[in-house]
Amino acid sequence: MPVTQFEIPEKYQYQNGFDSYLESEAAPGALPIGHNSPQKPPLGLYAEKLSGTAFTAPRHENKQTWLYRILPSCAHPPFVAAESPSESLVGKDETPLEKKNKLHYIPNQLRWDPFDHESGTDFVSGLHLVAGAGDPTLKQGLGMYIYAAGKSMDQKSAFYSADGDLLVVPQEGALDIKTEFGCLLVRPMEIAVIPRGVKYRVSLVDGRPARGYALELYQGHFVLPELGPIGSNGLANARDFQAPVAAFEEDHGSTAFDGPNTYTVRTKFNNSLFETQQKHSPFDVVAWHGNYYPFKYDLGRFNTIGSISFDHPDPSIFTVLSAPSDHVGTAIADFVIFPPRWLVGEDTFRPPWYHRNTMSEFMGLIQGGYDAKKGGKGGFVPGGASLHNVMSGHGPDMDSYEGARNAELKPLKVGEGSCAFMFESCLMVGVTDWGLETCQKVQGSYSEHSWGGVKVHWNGGKKEEK
Numbered sequence: 429m430p431v432t433q434f435e436i437p438e439k440y441q442y443q444n445g446f447d448s449y450l451e452s453e454a455a456p457g458a459l460p461i462g463h464n465s466p467q468k469p470p471l472g473l474y475a476e477k478l479s480g481t482a483f484t485a486p487r488h489e490n491k492q493t494w495l496y497r498i499l500p501s502c503a504h505p506p507f508v509a510a511e512s513p514s515e516s517l518v519g520k521d522e523t524p525l526e527k528k529n530k531l532h533y534i535p536n537q538l539r540w541d542p543f544d545h546e547s548g549t550d551f552v553s554g555l556h557l558v559a560g561a562g563d564p565t566l567k568q569g570l571g572m573y574i575y576a577a578g579k580s581m582d583q584k585s586a587f588y589s590a591d592g593d594l595l596v597v598p599q600e601g602a603l604d605i606k607t608e609f610g611c612l613l614v615r616p617m618e619i620a621v622i623p624r625g626v627k628y629r630v631s632l633v634d635g636r637p638a639r640g641y642a643l644e645l646y647q648g649h650f651v652l653p654e655l656g657p658i659g660s661n662g663l664a665n666a667r668d669f670q671a672p673v674a675a676f677e678e679d680h681g682s683t684a685f686d687g688p689n690t691y692t693v694r695t696k697f698n699n700s701l702f703e704t705q706q707k708h709s710p711f712d713v714v715a716w717h718g719n720y721y722p723f724k725y726d727l728g729r730f731n732t733i734g735s736i737s738f739d740h741p742d743p744s745i746f747t748v749l750s751a752p753s754d755h756v757g758t759a760i761a762d763f764v765i766f767p768p769r770w771l772v773g774e775d776t777f778r779p780p781w782y783h784r785n786t787m788s789e790f791m792g793l794i795q796g797g798y799d800a801k802k803g804g805k806g807g808f809v810p811g812g813a814s815l816h817n818v819m820s821g822h823g824p825d826m827d828s829y830e831g832a833r834n835a836e837l838k839p840l841k842v843g844e845g846s847c848a849f850m851f852e853s854c855l856m857v858g859v860t861d862w863g864l865e866t867c868q869k870v871q872g873s874y875s876e877h878s879w880g881g882v883k884v885h886w887n888g889g890k891k892e893e894k
C-alpha cells in the first residue's frame with residue numbers, strides 16, 4: 429500500500445461519487461417518486477430546494493438539491509449580529525467591518541510557525557481568516573483560514589456560511605461533521621467540502637482538540653482537474669469522493685408560537701457572524717436528492733503521478749480539486765497535495781526549482797516534512813504555513829538546494845509519512861491583521877533563514893568538460 433487509507437467506522441455510511449446525482453432517504457418512502465414538489469410531500473414532510481447555482485445555469489454546471497424536512501428552514505426569528513463574533517474571523521469585535529476585512533498586500537515571502545491550539549473555541553469561533561482575495565458580496569475570490577477548536581459546537585447549534593463553499597483540511601484532531609445531509613467523519617489526511625448554505629455542526633472526536641486549514645471559495649464550485657493525456661483515470665478518482673446518507677434529528681420543539689427557542693443557528697455573511705434561535709432542529713432532513721451536497725475525500729487514495737525520465741514537473745500534476753475562473757486553465761483556487769512519492773529523475777534537480785509565479789501560493793503541512801524546506805524550530809513544520817504571493821521569488825532553502833545538488837540520483841521515496849499542500853490562486857492574496865499581527869506566528873527571518881546564505885556556484889564562464 430503506497431499510502432495509508434482510512435477505515436470507515438460503522439457509524440458512518442457514505443455514497444460514492446464526485447458531482448453525481450445522488451439520493452438518500454432515512455425513512456422509507458420519504459422521497460417523492462417522479463415529483464419534486466407534490467401537493468403533500470410523503471410522510472408529512474416539507475419540500476425545500478437548496479440551490480448552489482442560478483436556476484438557469486447550464487446543465488453541466490447546475491447544482492441543486494431537494495430536501496424533504498420536518499420543518500422549513502425559514503421558520504426562525506430574524507438573525508442579529510452575533511454578540512461576540514469571535515475576535516477570530518477577521519479581527520476584534522469592536523473593529524468596523526471595513527477594518528476587519530482589510531487585507532494587506534505584501535510582496536515578501538511569509539511563513540508562519542504552527543498556529544496555536546485554542547481551548548475555549550469551537551469550529552466557528554476558532555475560524556481565523558488569514559488571507560484572501562476578492563469579496564464575498566460580489567461572489568468573487570477566496571478566503572484562506574486557520575481553525576483551532578478546543579471544544580465541540582453546542583449540540584443544539586448549527587452553522588452555515590453564505591459566503592462560499594468551504595474546503596476543510598484537518599491537520600490535528602478528527603472532525604465529526606453533522607450536516608443537514610447526514611454525517612461525515614473527517615480526519616487529518618482527509619478533506620471535506622461543505623457547500624455554501626449547508627448547515628452543519630462540528631464535534632471533536634474523543635475530545636481531542638482540532639486544528640487545521642480551510643479555504644472558502646466565494647465563487648463557483650470545486651471540480652476535478654482535467655486529466656488531458658493522463659487519460660481517464662488518475663489523481664483523485666471520482667468514485668473515491670464520499671457523500672453522507674440522510675440522517676435526521678426528530679426535535680421540532682414546541683409548536684406554541686411563544687415556545688422556547690432552543691437551537692442556535694449562526695451564519696457567516698460577508699465575513700461577519702449573525703445568529704438566531706429557533707425551536708426546531710436544523711438537522712431535520714429526512715431525505716434528499718440532488719447534486720449539491722457536502723462530501724469528503726481520503727487523501728491516501730490520491731493516485732500520484734510524476735516524471736519517470738527527467739526534470740521536475742509542474743505541481744499541477746498533484747491537483748486534487750480545482751475551482752476554475754472564467755478563463756480556461758486558470759484557477760481561483762487549486763488544492764494541491766505533496767504526498768509520499770518516488771523520485772527517479774535522471775540528471776535532475778529533484779526538489780522544486782526556484783521560481784516566481786503569476787499565481788499565489790499558500791502552503792500548509794499536514795504531517796511530516798517538505799522536501800524543499802527544513803523542518804524544526806523556525807522551519808516549515810506541521811500546523812504552520814507559508815505564502816508566496818504573485819511573483820514573490822522562492823524555492824528550496826539553501827541546505828535543501830545544496831543537498832539535492834550533490835545527492836546521488838538513485839530512485840528515492842520522498843515524503844514518507846508526510847503531506848504538504850498548497851492553495852494556489854490566480855489572485856493576488858492579501859493578509860489580514862490576524863494573520864500578520866494577532867496570531868503572532870509570522871517568522872521574522874524566513875527569507876534570511878532560507879536564502880540568506882545561498883552560494884555562488886558560477887564558475888566564471890569556463891567551459892565544462894562532459
Ligand SMILES: O=C(O)Cc1cc(O)ccc1O
Pocket residue numbers: 740741742743779780781783789800816822823850
Ligand atoms: O513552492 C513550492 O514549494 C510549491 C511548488 C512545488 C513544486 O514542486 C513546484 C512548484 C511549486 O511552486
Ligand SMILES: [Fe+2]
Pocket residue numbers: 783789816822
Ligand atoms: Fe512555489
